[in-house]
Amino acid sequence: MWALVLRLSGFTGALLVWEAVGRSDMFLEGYFPPPSEVFPQVASMLGNQLFLLDLLATTLSVAIGLGIAAAIAMPLGMILATSTLLRTASRAVLEFLRPIPPVALVPLAAIWIGGGPVTKIGLAVFASLWPILYNTMYAVAEVEPLLVATARSCGYGPVRVLLRVVLPSVTPFALTGVRLATPIALAVVISVEMLTGTSGGLGGAVLEAASGVTRMDQVLAIVIIAGVLGLSLHQGLEQLQRRGFGWTVAAREATR
Template identity: 85%
Template sequence: MSAVVLRLSGFAGALLAWEAVGRSDLFLEGYFPPPSEVFPQVVAMLGDQSFLLDLIATTLSVAIGLAIATAIAMPLGMMLAHSPLMRAASRSVLEFLRPMPPVALVPLAVLWIGGGPESKIGLAVFASLWPIFYNTMYAVDEVEPLLLATARSCGYGPGRMMLRVVLPSVTPFALTGIRLATPIALSVVISVEMLTGTSGGLGGAILVAATGVTRMDQVLAIVVVAGVLGFAAHAGLEQLQRRVFGWTVAEREAAR
């Protein structure tokens, strides 16, 4: 059975289970609507201009946050990997910062930079740094020593070595880190939008739907849209990795 059929069958099974639970007596009426009520709301929302603007706001915030995090994490990871002294000196600070929940920093971010798009982008950067940074740093450790020795014998200096040998070797692993960071950034952005209520986006739309006369069908519809957005981003990055770094896939299959 192909992977596509397996994925579709798993998705269909999840929808059937959701429909059965939504129509059961486990929840009060309207508290957990089934997909037959949620998906029409998805279609209606996608035809609403204000909701599309919210969707664009969240998507742009995630994209900007990932771009900034990549621009910081990749050079930092490569630099620390090449400097054992700096790596040892910074380890305690990094291990202290990494477990911090970004959502818990919302009040501090709002005080420092306000409750607009800057705060959610800044926290998305903070949350996205770690998978990209650690994937890059440990990938540098795994660069083939023969490549480095050959480059040195050809007269490569540190800068040229970094650009021509190390960077191409670690980029596939950094892209894997970006794939891992994408759903993290998306969840952080939506959470900050919900908590601040001032920067729009999908989180703001959830907050509106859950306030006053709670519309759980709309809330779940927005959650479905967020899930599709995350899935599409992950699938797009996976296809990009396969196209640009197809040799990594071929080597992995050969190893199997």
């Protein structure tokens, strides 16, 4: 209860500060509108069918990107974690690719595959791979050796050990990687939409609101909606992890 009160107090305080700053003379008129002007725009946009299609386009792009990244990174992470040879051989390549900003690849991707949805989904996959991949690799390394040895003593082959012992232990940590990758994928998708200007979505809506007669109230409204979208995706994945792997939460609480 107290946690909820504190959160609401912090949120209310932030809105009051924003309102005061927005109505002060610190910024030119219209360049930093207060929440009393921004939130009506949020309500108006959520009632606009074209904007809802943009919101859906961004949401689907993020979801598809995360799904593809998880389908690639989880098996690859388990393979690399269990093979010293492959892990050593691929380390230089992975460490070279991991720090590359996905947005820097937009011109190259646009030349190769155009500026449509494939570009933003592909770059979202690239950005999301690394948290999922490294979480999976570290999780495999932390699997209890006694469990693996027990399974082998019961006649389990390598494949059954992987599916029956390693995979259940690794999946909660891989899902944590997906949660960590969610805001990254969302930021990349919106950035690509803004830079290409051809794939719609929230980024396209921001680009339209910021061009010509700049409507900062609409821009900030879209920023708020994007933040709520990211929070909703994160909370949804967290609830999925709690329901599907509640034993990990119970074990953590018992440890505490």
